[in-house]
Amino acid sequence: MTFDNRLAELLDAATAPVPPGRLTAPLPAIRRRIRRQRAVIALAVTGVAIALIAGFALARSPIDRAAPPGTRGTTPSTTVDLRMQVAWESALLARDGRTVTIYAGPRGECQELVDGTAVITRQDGGQVTIAVRAWIVPTNDCGLVVPLQVRLERPLGDRDVRDAATGEARPTYRESHLPDLRNDARWSPFSVGWTAPDDGWRAAYNGPNGSILSIEGEPGSTAGGDRSNAITLGSRQGTLLDRRSTWAVRWSVGDVTYELSVQPSEGETLTRQEFVAEVSRLAWP
């Protein structure tokens, strides 16, 4: 028997004992999913069709009626955006200081944003205001936030980032507050999703032996903490936290707080010493 056959047989044998309650196909549940999926597609197609027709009609009619003879075709056309303006959750400023990722999600039950865009509606010395527009459709992936990017004309600096829908300043996380993992071959990023309403921010990385490094941001600042758990993170101080089978480190910058944790592979644990060693290997600002 070849090794390949042996491995195939091993996988077959390992999957043989299926819990009895799961051996029969749940056809009604599958049919429900199919119906829900059809409804989502129909709604999305209808929405896009209505938008195209309405936008075309509204954009063309005034030009046809009002354009003086000889100027047709030179008048700038107008477009009408029928998508909903959506309140957004949080923002992430990239290391370049100018690229802002906006995280927006629907607040209703089992909806998602489709064809979303973020645009800067106002920027001055004290603030940048950003509006998000999108279709809101029913979905199976309820309430997932979507990332949408805008690029500022000049670095954000210490300006607020505000939501055009509410006028409020939103939590703004900054890559410059985080360890730089771009050149760390041990950690490779993967996209993570979370659901609205949630004004936090998250990132995660696959690491050695199936471990996962995750970073979460949340609004608010945490003061000092237990000095015996203090740890130096580059130019900042953080606090070590015991997380049962592993450890985490928490630090605040301005009005936001971050927490970095390393989840070892299933069944493994990470000691305080090992975690501190991992954290020390990261490139902190």
Added chain:
Amino acid sequence: MNDFDAYVLAAWPRLLRSAWLLTGDWQLAEDLVQTVLAKVHGRWTRISDDAPDAYIRKMLATTYLNWWRRRWRGEVPTDRLPERSAADAHDALDLQDAVRRALARLPRQQRAVLMLRFHADLTEVATAQALGIGRGTVKSHTARAIAALRGDPSLRALLTGDVQR
């Protein structure tokens, strides 16, 4: 009963097993298979004549990779015990547990490659096409996954013995 329903009833257990190799959890496996079958339904007439199992297993792998990325809180590795079958074959359950633990240590792409190569019986080229990666990447994922499984004390004896690769 239509053709799709008949296929689902017959193929369900084997698709569920493939999904378990990816997720290591029967409930998540069932959710994954249901998700893929709902997607497949709309294109059933196109795929039903040509090895639907292979097609659906490729979708299981790609949906699993995408799905896992998108669900932050639902599918991180966990300490909780796996759901146990009522079967009395303790050896089989021990083996299942050993494989589950070994697979849980692998990165997700390696698990997807292992499932497609050794459970769905796809070639390296078909696996590469299914996952949108290069054939060399499939080779390296396979080699690393096998090395990891061989390094697992509970599986080493089952996988090595006197067999030459």
